[in-house]
Amino acid sequence: MRMHSDEVAISTALVAELVASQFPHWAALPLRRVSSAGTDNAVFRLGDFLAVRLPRIPSADGQVVREQRWLPILAPQLPLQIPTLVAVGAPGEGYPWAFGIYSWISGDTAVPDRIDDPLRAAATLGEFVARLRSIPVANDAPLAGRGVGLAVRDERVHRGIAALAGLFNPDAMLNVWTDARAHPPWTDPPVWVHGDLNSGNILASAGRLSAVIDFGGIGCGDPAGDALAAWAYCDAGNRQAFRDAAGFDDATWARSRGTALDFAVTALPYYRRSNPGLAAVAYRTITQLLADRS
Numbered sequence: 194m195r196m197h198s199d200e201v202a203i204s205t206a207l208v209a210e211l212v213a214s215q216f217p218h219w220a221a222l223p224l225r226r227v228s229s230a231g232t233d234n235a236v237f238r239l240g241d242f243l244a245v246r247l248p249r250i251p252s253a254d255g256q257v258v259r260e261q262r263w264l265p266i267l268a269p270q271l272p273l274q275i276p277t278l279v280a281v282g283a284p285g286e287g288y289p290w291a292f293g294i295y296s297w298i299s300g301d302t303a304v305p306d307r308i309d310d311p312l313r314a315a316a317t318l319g320e321f322v323a324r325l326r327s328i329p330v331a332n333d334a335p336l337a338g339r340g341v342g343l344a345v346r347d348e349r350v351h352r353g354i355a356a357l358a359g360l361f362n363p364d365a366m367l368n369v370w371t372d373a374r375a376h377p378p379w380t381d382p383p384v385w386v387h388g389d390l391n392s393g394n395i396l397a398s399a400g401r402l403s404a405v406i407d408f409g410g411i412g413c414g415d416p417a418g419d420a421l422a423a424w425a426y427c428d429a430g431n432r433q434a435f436r437d438a439a440g441f442d443d444a445t446w447a448r449s450r451g452t453a454l455d456f457a458v459t460a461l462p463y464y465r466r467s468n469p470g471l472a473a474v475a476y477r478t479i480t481q482l483l484a485d486r487s
Contacts, residue, residue: 196232196467200249201289203235208245210286216294219243230393230470233409238297243279247292256409257281257293259335263411267385270328273321274298274404300396300403303426309400315431317402318395319438322419326384326439330413337386339421340414342378343451350451353458357479360461365483366454373451376444383413390422391456391474416441420449421456425478429485450485453478 205226213220222240229236233253237245248254261278268275277296284290301307308314354366387394388410396404420441427435436446461475 197250244295244297248290254290298404300398303395303397307397311431312434314402315427315435316438319435322439335412337388337412337414339388339418340386346455356462376447379415386418391425417445417448417452421453424453424481
């Protein structure tokens with residue numbers, strides 16, 4: 194099912210044509226679509242060691258160039274593996290945008306039954322966030338979509354709360370939002386923010402967190418954007434371990450509830466039918482936010 198009204202059709206045959214015409218040395222490698230809860234890009238595995246990632250929608254155009262610029266700078270300074278961009282493809286064969294070929298990262302989505310020690314995993318993810326935030330921000334660093342202040346999201350959040358009134362108590366969701374908005378905004382210099390730390394972008398191997406993927410939204414802004422993981426990935430038993438390792442102050446932690454609610458009430462109505470995996474993450478996020486206040 195198409196997720197967006199403006200998404201382009203990306204078939205295995207189209208990707209094979211793009212690879213053959215632009216990277217003929219990889220044309221003989223087997224190619225298959227990868228099941229993913231991602232919304233901006235389609236992913237195909239190319240042989241055993243490569244992945245092709247192609248924007249689905251106009252707003253994702255430019256992500257590969259952003260990753261080309263910043264991933265080599267960030268990777269050596271982070272405690273978990275992140276994608277390595279091997280080559281950049283150009284529009285062609287009727288496909289309109291640049292696309293990326295990346296090294297394949299082994300591992301599986303870091304769902305709870307693949308993690309040996311949830312407390313250690315939460316702390317590892319918190320350390321990743323802290324290390325990312327500590328990397329100096331260059332003058333040409335882009336703005337992270339989830340690094341912006343809560344005030345600009347107000348109308349969207351209220352629409353999302355209304356859309357989910359049949360699933361969750363709207364007053365309880367509104368209380369989460371109002372409490373988050375009551376805390377002071379981030380006024381320090383912007384810091385690096387991954388912007389999409391939900392379980393679909395966190396990989397595990399041999400029972401431990403091993404990698405963070407999908408840096409299409411990498412940019413700078415309010416660090417509360419990466420505290421999303423506290424609600425979208427962690428649970429009540431390990432949330433504090435994540436916070437302690439990440440080093441979030443009280444105001445940032447409070448704003449993170451608003452950031453997480455914004456993600457969830459926007460994603461759940463939109464992707465309920467077209468992307469059940471992401472919708473489940475959004476549902477879980479709201480459940481965690483409301484339970485944390487009880």
